[in-house]
Amino acid sequence: MTARVAVLISGSGSNLQALLEACADEAFPAEIVKVVSNRPGVYGLERAAAAGVRTEVIDHKAYEGRAPFEAALRGSLEEAAPDVICLAGFMRVLAADFVRAFEGRMLNIHPSLLPAFRGLHTHRQALEAGVKIAGCTVHVVTPALDDGPIVGQAAVPVLPGDTEDSLAARILKAEHRLYPAALRAFVEKRAAEAEGASLFVV
Ligand SMILES: Nc1nc2c(c(=O)[nH]1)N[C@@H](CN(C=O)c1ccc(C(=O)N[C@@H](CCC(=O)O)C(=O)O)cc1)CN2
Numbered sequence: 001m002t003a004r005v006a007v008l009i010s011g012s013g014s015n016l017q018a019l020l021e022a023c024a025d026e027a028f029p030a031e032i033v034k035v036v037s038n039r040p041g042v043y044g045l046e047r048a049a050a051a052g053v054r055t056e057v058i059d060h061k062a063y064e065g066r067a068p069f070e071a072a073l074r075g076s077l078e079e080a081a082p083d084v085i086c087l088a089g090f091m092r093v094l095a096a097d098f099v100r101a102f103e104g105r106m107l108n109i110h111p112s113l114l115p116a117f118r119g120l121h122t123h124r125q126a127l128e129a130g131v132k133i134a135g136c137t138v139h140v141v142t143p144a145l146d147d148g149p150i151v152g153q154a155a156v157p158v159l160p161g162d163t164e165d166s167l168a169a170r171i172l173k174a175e176h177r178l179y180p181a182a183l184r185a186f187v188e189k190r191a192a193e194a195e196g197a198s199l200f201v202v
């Protein structure tokens with residue numbers, strides 16, 4: 001079965017692009033059915049349109065607070081009937097009620113080796129901490145920030161003279177390899193678990 005995936009973005013969408021390219025392979029067990037951005041005019045929307053994927057903008061600045069924004073965002077996602085939601089450079093903290101509506105089937109890619117360096121400015125945190133290994137993590141989204149079960153990780157070296165930009169660029173390349181691999185593993189595990197359940201029903 002091919003999993004229906006909706007992707008949330010806020011910007012460039014380079015991770016979205018990696019997922020689009022992976023899904024273009026007929027053997028990949030997922031298809032991207034909708035891309036939703038909380039920011040209008042971002043390049044990620046152009047990437048989705050070029051791939052023939054439906055897009056929608058739910059601009060958080062157009063709503064009076066998080067609750068009405070998240071209600072609109074939830075409606076846009078539910079309209080697509082996704083099996084899995086992928087946050088890909090999505091930059092809004094989601095309230096517990098929203099996360100629970102998609103419990104266990106929402107993934108995020110975070111540019112650090114969690115549990116190290118949660119939140120924003122992860123590359124600055126890594127350089128200030130003096131770590132020699134950095135990387136990225138795909139995890140299940142929970143109400144707590146950047147805290148859910150880890151699906152996969154990729155490590156890269158921190159090199160002498162690295163700046164935030166040089167480290168971010170190295171990690172971003174790893175993200176583009178990690179996210180499709182992690183999504184495949186996540187989808188295949190869910191399918192196997194569902195098949196296992198049906199065996200007991202029979
Ligand atoms: N409930 C959860 N929501 C989100 C998670 C999560 O694990 N649980 N992951 C984040 C993604 N993320 C880091 O990977 C992250 C994104 C945004 C922020 C943040 O502080 N955002 C600010 C606004 C920043 C902006 O709009 O430029 C905010 O929401 O006030 C922290 C971490 C996605 N959501």
Ligand SMILES: NCC(=O)N[C@@H]1O[C@H](COP(=O)([O-])[O-])[C@@H](O)[C@H]1O
Pocket residue numbers: 009010011012013014015016044088089090091109110111119120172175
């Ligand atoms: N906390 C979330 C976060 O920092 N996400 C990060 O935003 C960057 C841009 O992604 P993009 O090129 O896919 O838009 C990526 O490095 C991603 O890990």
